[in-house]
Amino acid sequence: MERALRAEAASEVPCGECTACCTSSQFVHIDADETETLARIPNALVFPAPRSTDGTVVLGYDQHGKCPMLIDDACSIYPHRPRACRTYDCRVFVATGIDLEEDNQSAIAARARRWRFDVVDDTDRVAYDALRAAATLVRDRRDLTSTQRAVFAVRQYGKR
Numbered sequence: 100m101e102r103a104l105r106a107e108a109a110s111e112v113p114c115g116e117c118t119a120c121c122t123s124s125q126f127v128h129i130d131a132d133e134t135e136t137l138a139r140i141p142n143a144l145v146f147p148a149p150r151s152t153d154g155t156v157v158l159g160y161d162q163h164g165k166c167p168m169l170i171d172d173a174c175s176i177y178p179h180r181p182r183a184c185r186t187y188d189c190r191v192f193v194a195t196g197i198d199l200e201e202d203n204q205s206a207i208a209a210r211a212r213r214w215r216f217d218v219v220d221d222t223d224r225v226a227y228d229a230l231r232a233a234a235t236l237v238r239d240r241r242d243l244t245s246t247q248r249a250v251f252a253v254r255q256y257g258k259r
């Protein structure tokens with residue numbers, strides 16, 4: 100996830116049949132440089148991101164909370180899906196011990212809670228404890244979303 104946050108790689112989440120993050124009323128930000136993605140999304144489905152001056156747009160969702168690019172339970176633009184979708188990793192909540200609390204994301208939270216990490220040696224234990232310790236710095240920051248708190252913890256952990 101550290102590499103994904105630095106835009107060096109996509110997250111490699113074995114989603115299987117799960118589409119929780121595509122059906123949980125999420126606004127997907129798409130940066131102006133994501134031209135391959137933007138070329139595949141009808142203009143009518145995006146709008147300028149609030150307070151953004153750099154051309155970032157937002158892909159919304161329908162009355163059921165579903166991304167309009169999700170068709171027949173699959174992303175219709177998967178090879179060109181937005182960067183935000185490529186880097187999303189619901190395992191971050193279990194890894195940091197930060198629960199996803201937002202009401203409209205309960206399906207993601209339920210799926211995320213099922214992840215388990217194998218801590219097989221001291222190196223794993225040190226890393227796991229360090230990430231949990233980083234999370235304690237923001238665990239009570241109610242001005243941040245759950246996702247922002249979890250991502251902060253990963254970034255903080257990266258500075259260790």
Ligand code: SF4
Nearest residue numbers: 121166168169174184
């Ligand atoms: S663009 Fe694709 S991956 Fe992203 S939320 Fe929509 S359906 Fe899911």
